[in-house]
Amino acid sequence: MDPEDIDIREIRILPGTKKNGEKEGYDNIVIVPGETISIVGPTGSGKSALINDIEMFARKDTVTGRTVLVNGAHPPEEYVRDPSKKPIASITQNTKCLADLPVSEFLEMHIKARKMGDVEDVALKTIELANEFVGEKISGDVKITGLSGGQTRALMIADAVVISNSPIILLDEVENAGIYKDKVIECVKRFRKAVVFVTHDPLISLMCDKRVVMSNGAVEKVIKPNGEEKSTLKEIMQTDRRIDIVREKIRSGESIADCWQLFGQAC
């Protein structure tokens, strides 16, 4: 079957083994379009290994021995081998874009390679979406190499959503990269993407539909935030917005003396 004909209804992660070789204790983890999942746990607990399993559509052939199925079956080989058919976009802290081209030209090249119509229009839409995720706006005529880390990641996420049209997006510890994560989560829902965040950020984990807790290379539990957590979430969102305001001010060399007034307006 042509991979492009497959409509991804679910991704299912079946258990493998812990670092000590024992079998993992969970049944399976299902990810569906429009759903957000966070992976939390200490450094070395296996978060990136789990993301890697999803990206590789593991068939007991990774260090964890897990299996990842698409719509209940092994996906076609092309999903893993052919980057243009791969339904997954993976963005990490180290994701860099090496093209020495202006943003618009870079996007237009990608749009043409994907054989999409309305090249300029799609490029504009992509930049518009990326700009929902960052404070310092991206302009189409700036060279990719001149973008900040946050702008680059915002552009890569927007590119994955609009141009690659990837149904699954994996984000490994990109939170301190100056992107508005609540906007990313809202966008994921709007475009019905499945997103997996590896994160140490309490706001992201609480905003996600599920949170997978890792320990010793294994999935220890899967938590669905309940009503009590939702009320805490409101307060954390407010605090987070306030910290964003302070961060932007400090970054641009301003005083934070009038922040209390801004807090009143923004949150």
Ligand SMILES: Nc1ncnc2c1ncn2[C@@H]1O[C@H](COP(=O)(O)OP(=O)(O)O)[C@@H](O)[C@H]1O
């Ligand atoms: N289930 C497992 N079995 C064996 N080794 C594992 C398992 N999970 C992770 N590892 C290994 O442990 C190390 C740390 O895992 P990693 O996923 O990088 O942790 P994290 O991203 O949480 O910091 C890596 O070398 C990884 O290959």
Ligand SMILES: [Mg+2]
């Ligand atoms: Mg990691």
